[in-house]
Amino acid sequence: MTTAPKGANQGGGVQSVERAFELLELMADSGGEVALSELADRSGLPLPTIHRIMRTLVGNGYARQQPSRRYALGPRLIRLGETASKALGAWARPYLAELTEATGETSNMAVLDGAQIVYVAQVPSQHSMRMFTEVGRRVDAHATAVGKAVMADLPPDSVNQLLSRSGMRPQTERTISTVEEMQHELGRIRQHGYAVDDGEQEVGVRCFAVAVPDAPAGAAISISGPEGRMTRISLDEVIPLMQRLAHELADELAVSDTA
Incomplete structure (x- = not known):
């Protein structure tokens, strides 16, 4: 029996990538800026998972963290x-x-x-x-x-x-x-x-x-x-x-x- 690669979903996509896009779309739906707790409430994902994805998005310029600690859409988008x-x-x-x-x-x-x-x-x-x-x-x-x-x-x-x-x-x-x-x-x-x-x-x-x-x-x-x-x-x-x-x-x- 074969097993799916780690991070892949049953539809053949990569789950971590799908989650990253889901969070970006939730940010857009919220007007471009949102708190980590709001992302957790609306996505149903665990906070550590969201924090890890957001850290990656920030590091690549697709999101940014405000002084208030809220996350906003980044300039590379x-x-x-x-x-x-x-x-x-x-x-x-x-x-x-x-x-x-x-x-x-x-x-x-x-x-x-x-x-x-x-x-x-x-x-x-x-x-x-x-x-x-x-x-x-x-x-x-x-x-x-x-x-x-x-x-x-x-x-x-x-x-x-x-x-x-x-x-x-x-x-x-x-x-x-x-x-x-x-x-x-x-x-x-x-x-x-x-x-x-x-x-x-x-x-x-x-x-x-x-x-x-x-x-x-x-x-x-x-x-x-x-x-x-x-x-x-x-x-x-x-x-x-x-x-x-x-x-x-x-x-x-x-x-x-x-x-």
């Missing part, structure tokens, strides 16, 4: 995140180009990072009046169609934690600014399969978004434009197209993960 965002944007761009070609409006892809959405790719409209969102821009998830599309795929408790961190600051008078309203809106999104930003981030701008299924970081694609033009779009045609492109992108990402 920035380069990894920037490179991953560029790669994700490159994968998404052909699908966004097809979406822009079909609708005539600006298409975007964004991922969830903590309580915010980060735009990682865009294909602009050819209209002289068009929407432009700088790649790399971060906005609160609750005020965007992409953010709501991603949150609709999350468990209610995770959504509540995310919204409590963001504070749900109103961006316009249309911004949803209470947890109860948002949970109702997310129920509508799950039922219909797409999210709408109706002037909630910027006055006069309308966006439609669908989630990319099973994306590791939580992702969505969207189209956006001036409210007057967007109201003339046929959702019966555009939403199925967006859902197809989102599934095709998800399939490509899944292949790249197993390559």
